[in-house]
Amino acid sequence: MTLTEHPITIPATAWNRQQPSPMPSHRYSGAHERVEVPATEHRWADRRIGVAPLWVPVDLRDGNQALAEPMDPQRKRRFFELMVAMGYKEIEVGYPSASQTDLDFVRLIAESDIAPDDVTIVVFTPARRDLIERTVASIRGITNPVVIHLYTATAPIWRETVLRKDRDELRNLILAGGRDVLELAGHLSNVRFQFSPEVFNLTEPDYVLEVCDAMTELWEASPERPVTLNLPATVEIATPNVYADQIEHMDRHLARRDSVILSVHPHNDRGTGIACAELAVLAGAQRVEGCLFGNGERTGNVDLATLALNLHAQGVDPMIDFSDIDEVRRTVEHCNRLEVHPRHPYVGDLVHTAFSGTHQDAIRKGLAEHRARAASEGRSPRDVDWRVPYLPIDPADIGRSYDAVIRVNSQSGKGGIAYLLEEEYGLELPRRLEIDLSRHVQEHADRSGGEVSAESLWDVLHRAYLADGEVGDRFALVACDTADGDEGSRTRIVLALDGVEYRTEHAGVGPVEALGAALHELGADVDVLSLHQTSVGAGNDVEALTFVEYRRRGESAWAGGRDRSVLRASVVAVLAAANRLAAVPGPPGGDGHEEMRRTTQEEADR
Numbered sequence: 001m002t003l004t005e006h007p008i009t010i011p012a013t014a015w016n017r018q019q020p021s022p023m024p025s026h027r028y029s030g031a032h033e034r035v036e037v038p039a040t041e042h043r044w045a046d047r048r049i050g051v052a053p054l055w056v057p058v059d060l061r062d063g064n065q066a067l068a069e070p071m072d073p074q075r076k077r078r079f080f081e082l083m084v085a086m087g088y089k090e091i092e093v094g095y096p097s098a099s100q101t102d103l104d105f106v107r108l109i110a111e112s113d114i115a116p117d118d119v120t121i122v123v124f125t126p127a128r129r130d131l132i133e134r135t136v137a138s139i140r141g142i143t144n145p146v147v148i149h150l151y152t153a154t155a156p157i158w159r160e161t162v163l164r165k166d167r168d169e170l171r172n173l174i175l176a177g178g179r180d181v182l183e184l185a186g187h188l189s190n191v192r193f194q195f196s197p198e199v200f201n202l203t204e205p206d207y208v209l210e211v212c213d214a215m216t217e218l219w220e221a222s223p224e225r226p227v228t229l230n231l232p233a234t235v236e237i238a239t240p241n242v243y244a245d246q247i248e249h250m251d252r253h254l255a256r257r258d259s260v261i262l263s264v265h266p267h268n269d270r271g272t273g274i275a276c277a278e279l280a281v282l283a284g285a286q287r288v289e290g291c292l293f294g295n296g297e298r299t300g301n302v303d304l305a306t307l308a309l310n311l312h313a314q315g316v317d318p319m320i321d322f323s324d325i326d327e328v329r330r331t332v333e334h335c336n337r338l339e340v341h342p343r344h345p346y347v348g349d350l351v352h353t354a355f356s357g358t359h360q361d362a363i364r365k366g367l368a369e370h371r372a373r374a375a376s377e378g379r380s381p382r383d384v385d386w387r388v389p390y391l392p393i394d395p396a397d398i399g400r401s402y403d404a405v406i407r408v409n410s411q412s413g414k415g416g417i418a419y420l421l422e423e424e425y426g427l428e429l430p431r432r433l434e435i436d437l438s439r440h441v442q443e444h445a446d447r448s449g450g451e452v453s454a455e456s457l458w459d460v461l462h463r464a465y466l467a468d469g470e471v472g473d474r475f476a477l478v479a480c481d482t483a484d485g486d487e488g489s490r491t492r493i494v495l496a497l498d499g500v501e502y503r504t505e506h507a508g509v510g511p512v513e514a515l516g517a518a519l520h521e522l523g524a525d526v527d528v529l530s531l532h533q534t535s536v537g538a539g540n541d542v543e544a545l546t547f548v549e550y551r552r553r554g555e556s557a558w559a560g561g562r563d564r565s566v567l568r569a570s571v572v573a574v575l576a577a578a579n580r581l582a583a584v585p586g587p588p589g590g591d592g593h594e595e596m597r598r599t600t601q602e603e604a605d606r
Helices: 059-065 073-086 100-111 129-138 156-163 167-185 205-218 240-253 273-282 304-313 325-336 357-377 414-425 431-448 454-466 511-521 566-582 591-605
Strands: 054-057 090-094 120-126 146-153 191-198 227-233 260-266 287-290 475-485 488-497 500-507 528-536 543-552 555-563
Touching (some): 054 059, 054 260, 054 304, 059 073, 073 090, 090 100, 100 120, 100 129, 120 129, 129 146, 129 167, 146 167, 146 227, 156 167, 167 191, 205 227, 205 240, 227 240, 227 287, 240 273, 273 287, 273 304, 287 304, 357 414, 414 431, 414 454, 431 454, 431 543, 431 555, 454 555, 475 511, 475 566, 488 511, 500 511, 511 566, 528 566, 543 566
Parallel strands (some): 054 287, 090 120, 120 146, 146 191, 191 227, 227 260, 260 287
Antiparallel strands (some): 475 488, 528 543, 543 555
C-alpha cells in the first residue's frame, strides 16, 4: 500500500476561510506521481538514534562549487585544518579533474603532513575515463586512506534530457566508469570506492538498486574493503518520510549489505534537509555528507553542525568538537565569505537570546533552579542535568556565555529586566519592584525603538528610584548619627526643609525609625509598606542598595537609596520617598513645621 491511496485533504470549514491563490500550482506533480515510492514497513519510525553516523564534510568540493568566489588555496587549507581539529575523519577535499586549485590542494595533501594518518581523503569524479585518470593521478603519493567518489545522474528526466541515454545505455556508461576506476586504482591498497547515483530520490527504485548492486559486484565489495553507496536527495521533492522510505528500501534490499557503507547526501530545497538526514539515519544510513552550517547550491547541503548538535541535545555524543562554535563560525565565514544568519540553529548570534517577556521569565527561573540544584548536590553546574526552559542545550557547551541569553526591548518583560540587572550588577529585586520597573523600561523602549542594554536599564532604574539630591527636592539629610548613653541609644537627625535645618533626637530607635519620626514632625508622613536590601558591584566597590515600598495616593510606589552603609542607604531611600510625596501638590504640613522651628531655636539659644 502506498501513500497515494490515502491523500490528506482539509475540507472547507467555518474556521478555515482560506481561498485559492493565483499561483499556477497545477503545473507541478507530487512526489508520488514523479517516482514510485517503495512500500516498506516503516521500521525507521520505531527507531532512535543512539550513536553518531560517520560525518563527511563536503565543503571543500560541493560547498566550494556553490560559492560566488571559490576558495583560494589558503582558505581551503584553513578550512581543512579546522575540520581536522574538530575531529572529522573523512573529508571530501575536491574535484581535482575540474579545477587547478582543487588539483593543487590534493597534491598539497600528498606532499605535506596537513592530513593526519587517520583522516580519509575523498576525491570526486564523473564517470569519464580521462577525468578518472586525472583524479587517480592527483592522489599519487597520498598514504592516507583514500576514497574515489564516482557519480552519475540516474533519474529519468536527467537520463532523457541531459544524458540522452536509456536505462541500459546509462547502466553501461556507469559500469564502464567503474571498470576504469578499478583498472587505474584497484591495486592501491589504501584506496576504496564510492558511487553516487545522482538524483537518487527521483530514480526508479528497481533501477537504482540494479545499478548499485552491479557496482558493488564489479568492485568486489567486502567487509574488509567496503564500497560506499551514497544516495543523494539532489533536489528535495517530498516530505522527509518519503526519503526515509527510499533509504529503508535500499538498506533492506541491497546485495552484499555487510560490505556496503550506506551514505546519504540531502539537499535543502524544501527546507527539510535536517529532517531528511535524521530520518535517513533511522532508516539505515551509516554516513552523512553535508556542509558546516549548510552551504551549498540553491538552498544548501544539509547542515552538519545542526545535525551533530541535535544529537548532543538528545544525550548522544556527536563525535565532533563544537565546544568553541564561535571560532568555527568565524573560520567558516572567512573561508566561504558568507555570513551565518543570526537565527541559524545553535551558531547564530541570537539563538540563545530571548526578548519575549514570558521566555525571559522562564529562562531566568530555570537558570536559578539549575544553579540551586547544582549547589544542593555539591556539584558544578556544568555536571548536572540541563533542563532550562527554552534553551535546548547549555550555551556553555559550545563556548557561549550567558551574557546574551536575555536581552531587552519593547517586547520584554520584568523577568528579562531583572535577569540583566542581576547578571550585570548583582541586583536582586523583589517581584513587585520588578513589575513597577518594567513599566518605566517599557516607556523607555517605546521611545527609543531599539534594544535596551544593561547599562540603559541601570540608568532607567536610577532615574526612577535612586535619584536623590535633585533640584526641587524639599528634604535633604544633613546628619544622621546614633550614640549610646546611660539611658540607651539616641539617634540625632538633622534635616533641611526648603533650605532650613531642623534637628531632632529620638531614643531607643534606629536611624530609619528616627527619620520617619522626624519627617512626621515636619508633617511628612511616609507609610513604608516594605523594605528590600540588596547590593551592587563586587569586591571593594560593593555598595548597598535599599528600596522602600511606600503608600502614595492610596497606591504603592517605590524609592531607593544607595550608600556604602546599609543603614544610610535605607535612610536615603526613606528620604527619597518623602521627596516624592512632597512633590505631590499640597504642603507637607504646617503645625509641625512651626513646632520644629521653635525646638530648633530653643536648642540654638541653649
